[in-house]
Amino acid sequence: MHYHHAAPKSLLVLCAVTMMLSGCAGARPTATAPPAPATPPAAQAAPAAAGEVVARVNGKEIHRNELERSKKILMAGQPGIPPYLLKELEKQALDQLVGAELMYQAGLGLQIKDLDRMADAKLVQIKSGFKDQQVYEKELANIGMTEQMLREYSRRDLVIANLVNTKLAADLQVTDLEIEKFYADNPERFEQKEQVRASHILIGCDSKGTAEEKKKARDKAERLLKEVKEGADFAKLARENSTCPSATNGGDLGYFPRGKMVPPFEEAAFALKSGEVSDVVETGFGFHLVKQTDRIKAEKVSLATAREKIVAYLKSQKTGEVVASFIGRAKQDAKIELLLK
Template sequence: MRRLLTALPMLALALALGVAQAQAILAARVNGTGIPQEQVERSFEEELRQRKLNLLQIRNPERVKQMKRAVLDRLIEQELFWQQAQVAGMVASPQEVEQAFQSTLAQFKSQEAFERRLLVEGYTPASYRLLVKKQVSATKYANSVGARESAVSDQEVHQFYLENPEKFGRPRQVRAREIFIKVPPAASDAQRAASRSRAEQLLQAARAGEDFEQLARVHSEAPTRQWGGAMEPFARGQLAKPVEDAAFALAAGQVSAVVGTPQGFHILKVEGIDDEVIVSEEQARAPIRTYLEQRKANAAIEKEAQRLRGAGKVEILLPL
């Protein structure tokens, strides 16, 4: 999803040149307008916050460079769209600017807290309003480009539905818990028999009324033991056939016999069965149309960004 089709970020403060940054080292120049390195760094920090990441989690220096370059590219694109919005007469109105300004202000506990943050970032309320004006105008222009190219025909919707059946249906699924007793790969017949005997004893305990979840936590040798044997819902074709056959033969609340596979012995308790779900084309038509419209709009915006870069003068001044 392209950012210019969404609302302004929660903290737009880091996305453009502040008064205190006017003489900063430039990372790029767009048709003569500079984008400071400090702006890129602050936008990168905001990106990390939004994605709940920190630099220590990104161990690959090349990945950090790629992320910073992506941030710079977005800032370049935003500047190009702001410049084009002025040419096209799509500069945001005072009302639109004020609405966006108030939206950001509302995310702070008080007017004072908001103004303190502006001060830290090198803004006054007036200079921040200018930033908002540029962002809203850039978004307005981008959305106008997308809107011109986003028409989707009924045939396109129908074709998408036919070509993507997995998106509009879910097969019958079983929700179950398991107790699994492992058999070593090179186990002797005696070892395998001992494992089966242990599984049979656990089955007897479960059928005698002992809590299946607790039995799984204590005795199961599958990773699911930490969740009391709870498995992800599964459909046909996802597990070993003997396990699936046993599960799909049970009703909710029933416990299977011991089921053998080369890996070991399984006991299943079915907790629920989810019937097959199929979303009809009529039900899917509106979300498909929205998805295809958005995809076309994004492609048009990307194409326009490339056109503006080619027609203008974009200089990358620092290696990222």
């Protein structure tokens, strides 16, 4: 199945992963909606300069800064949203915050042992995903949060996750018939395209550089190729010489299918056999040495292989449905004031 699990690159992504489920009851102002993630956030604890109140949920205020953050999260995955949809997106973001707050308030009625310890552990886990403290703090500033706010976000998220996992979705099951039907009805999802795994050494050179600059870069690439042919460690040379960020991983770019890389690089990578290194390849980025390290042949993924991912996907869909239903009922019983101008 074409599911991609990448490590979050920013706190904005971390927030987005937990945000979307609370909006299951309403449609996003876009043509394509992603699969529903596991749990939503609750509305943030407001700092001193939180801005105007845009809603109240059973007396709990939701402030302008929370709404702006939510809008930013929604827009992060939807670049180029036309202006006429921005107002609708703002309403959708507020609706998700209201839904999240309703879930948080309901979740407070369930006991969670060691909640504060769990929130601290989650914060440590989040911080460990960043290169250093400076990058982490920059990301916090990016989404207008302090570390204290992020910890509160994590704590409230745990409350909501507990509500979903122990009450709302605790008894959800996926039957064999549902698994088989999904597999049969979605053949395109189980077509494994041919992929290669490759590493490279890039000697960067601007495509608009002078002939002398290009010659210097190519000559260096040729010297490194000679070292590789003489038995030098490719990964070590990449770490020491490559101007690509992948240098920190020994030049490893992971797996990719056709159509993901610029044509000269792709042609070289797919033409190689596992373990082979290309001649110098020129692209708009500079001069590359490409090493293929593995190949996955095109094939149809079997039901047995795909089963676990199908179960997870179908459970996420069912979870989205029960959460949407819960929020719909909660809205009927709650006192909600929408003050958005």
